Amino acid sequence: MNILDGKKISLDIKSEIKNCVLKNTKKGLRPPHLAAILVGNDGASLTYINSKIKSCDEVGYKSSLYHYNIKISEQELLEKIDELNSNEKIDGYIVQLPLPKHINQNKVINRISPLKDVDGFHPQNFGSMSQGFDSFIPATPHGIIELIERYEIKTSGKSCLVIGRSNIVGRPISILMSQKSKFGNATVTLAHSNTKNLIEISKSADIIISALGIPEFLKSNMVKKGVVVIDVGITRVKDLTKKKGYKIVGDVDFEGVSKKASYITPVPGGVGPMTIAMLLKNTLRARNF
Amino acid sequence: MNILDGKKISLDIKSEIKNCVLKNTKKGLRPPHLAAILVGNDGASLTYINSKIKSCDEVGYKSSLYHYNIKISEQELLEKIDELNSNEKIDGYIVQLPLPKHINQNKVINRISPLKDVDGFHPQNFGSMSQGFDSFIPATPHGIIELIERYEIKTSGKSCLVIGRSNIVGRPISILMSQKSKFGNATVTLAHSNTKNLIEISKSADIIISALGIPEFLKSNMVKKGVVVIDVGITRVKDLTKKKGYKIVGDVDFEGVSKKASYITPVPGGVGPMTIAMLLKNTLRARNF
Numbered sequence: 001m002n003i004l005d006g007k008k009i010s011l012d013i014k015s016e017i018k019n020c021v022l023k024n025t026k027k028g029l030r031p032p033h034l035a036a037i038l039v040g041n042d043g044a045s046l047t048y049i050n051s052k053i054k055s056c057d058e059v060g061y062k063s064s065l066y067h068y069n070i071k072i073s074e075q076e077l078l079e080k081i082d083e084l085n086s087n088e089k090i091d092g093y094i095v096q097l098p099l100p101k102h103i104n105q106n107k108v109i110n111r112i113s114p115l116k117d118v119d120g121f122h123p124q125n126f127g128s129m130s131q132g133f134d135s136f137i138p139a140t141p142h143g144i145i146e147l148i149e150r151y152e153i154k155t156s157g158k159s160c161l162v163i164g165r166s167n168i169v170g171r172p173i174s175i176l177m178s179q180k181s182k183f184g185n186a187t188v189t190l191a192h193s194n195t196k197n198l199i200e201i202s203k204s205a206d207i208i209i210s211a212l213g214i215p216e217f218l219k220s221n222m223v224k225k226g227v228v229v230i231d232v233g234i235t236r237v238k239d240l241t242k243k244k245g246y247k248i249v250g251d252v253d254f255e256g257v258s259k260k261a262s263y264i265t266p267v268p269g270g271v272g273p274m275t276i277a278m279l280l281k282n283t284l285r286a287r288n289f
Numbered sequence: 290m291n292i293l294d295g296k297k298i299s300l301d302i303k304s305e306i307k308n309c310v311l312k313n314t315k316k317g318l319r320p321p322h323l324a325a326i327l328v329g330n331d332g333a334s335l336t337y338i339n340s341k342i343k344s345c346d347e348v349g350y351k352s353s354l355y356h357y358n359i360k361i362s363e364q365e366l367l368e369k370i371d372e373l374n375s376n377e378k379i380d381g382y383i384v385q386l387p388l389p390k391h392i393n394q395n396k397v398i399n400r401i402s403p404l405k406d407v408d409g410f411h412p413q414n415f416g417s418m419s420q421g422f423d424s425f426i427p428a429t430p431h432g433i434i435e436l437i438e439r440y441e442i443k444t445s446g447k448s449c450l451v452i453g454r455s456n457i458v459g460r461p462i463s464i465l466m467s468q469k470s471k472f473g474n475a476t477v478t479l480a481h482s483n484t485k486n487l488i489e490i491s492k493s494a495d496i497i498i499s500a501l502g503i504p505e506f507l508k509s510n511m512v513k514k515g516v517v518v519i520d521v522g523i524t525r526v527k528d529l530t531k532k533k534g535y536k537i538v539g540d541v542d543f544e545g546v547s548k549k550a551s552y553i554t555p556v557p558g559g560v561g562p563m564t565i566a567m568l569l570k571n572t573l574r575a576r577n578f
Contacts, residue, residue: 106422123424127416130464131456133395135412157483165467167420175419175464178454178479187485189478190467194446196476 001258004147004230004265010273013146014059017280021060024289032287033062034118034279035084035093039077039103040070045096052094055276061283064090074103078111085113092118092286094279118282121168130175136282141173143274144209144230146281149183153207153228153263160186161202163218163251164211169232173209198222210251220256229257229264232271290547293436293519293554299562302435303348306569310349313578321576322351323407323568324373324382328366328392329359334385341383344565350572353379363392367400374402381407381575383568407571410457419464425571430462432563433498433519435570438472442496442517442552449475450490452507452540453500458521462498487511499540509545518546518553521560 038049056063084093099105114124120136128135160177164170178188202222211232233251250267258264327338345352373382388394403413409425417424449466453459467477491511500521522540539556547553
């Protein structure tokens, strides 16, 4: 069993990005600049945003946070987006989701310039990705592909089960894994809440990517020996032995499944750290040195 | 065994569209207007375009054909597209593919206004469709969904095998069939040229949609009893007993497979006629009466 060490790989990527930034700023070019819009004070959102800003610092990016009161109107938010779209000193930006209910989330995402959409959520980028063209790819599926690539896992012709069809993970990774590319080209089955006989499918899969959000759902008796397992699940489970009062648990029963897997991502330390690394990579692409 | 009669359904749809147009023109509104750009004199392209124009006449649409010499420059073509985008009397238009090699096809498609993109090939529409939002859906997958809907075939929770991953059929139909919708919600496996053990997968599939282009590829021994089969293949096969010197053959060995299928599309007369009907439906949507 080999660990797909997302923490280590994400540090490698950050270090590569840092070197690239340094090389270019030494030439007198300005560093990449990532902006973030945050509405309200949701705890998880604040944690994510702070972690993204910290990562920008680490690699030498400039970052800006536009933090609004939860009562901001949709119109005000759209005006801010127009401003960011035309601000030539900002290369890319993200709108931290979820937004409060009085704001139409799709309208906001559609307003982001596809050229600055480093989250890859704009339909123009999502469509280009789905059609197999070069575009911004959402950070989590992008991170999964990068992990597979860095560990040189063979995917061509393999059967791949993706569990979960969300627009930020399951759907895009199911598309990417089946595309005619070196680290795709798998025969992908996309399973979801309406899927029957999931065990039958999972037992024959060479690669399983789970983005379901049910703690320790995937058990040892559901996989075959040698399977590659990518666990995207991140659920907080109450744990009073921890200082924070909870622990982070993935979709996979790591102890059992890891005994049969050839490669497996831990949680935490697997896909999670890759996500921010790929956001930084998308921002580097947007800077277009 | 029940025939999924695309010819009949397409006539029903055309008749519904015709009534809708009549109702609105009687009120003094102008009819929908579909334009088409054709470059060169490829035989198949001419046949398709003529058939589309004829269908427009049948339902009371206005149509315009812009037929250019094969030597037209990319710049001239893009200028024509800009003109069509801003022409308020044209609701939707198509650029007949393939284009000659000196013209960048993607650049052309990307220039089409997503609001007039009745072929549904623009990344903005493809992305919206992939994310599950209302948008123009490419005509062939749209026609398949419509057939399934009109025959009230149950798809939720069923296993669906899509063979072929082209951007105009396999990829979009694999996405649509797995979406959380009444006539989707299936567990979809997308197979392609690199897929191994296809027979194993096809034998367990409840629904098979084949868009491969290999005549009579899918044989009786590759399917289970009760399977629903949608045949998107249209290949010209030499046949000297026919006046034209060829016959049209699908991906499915109809004689054998139809004995086991619960529903099956014939070729011709199955998915083919649905394609133009759905182009008309997309144009009606673009007219937005």
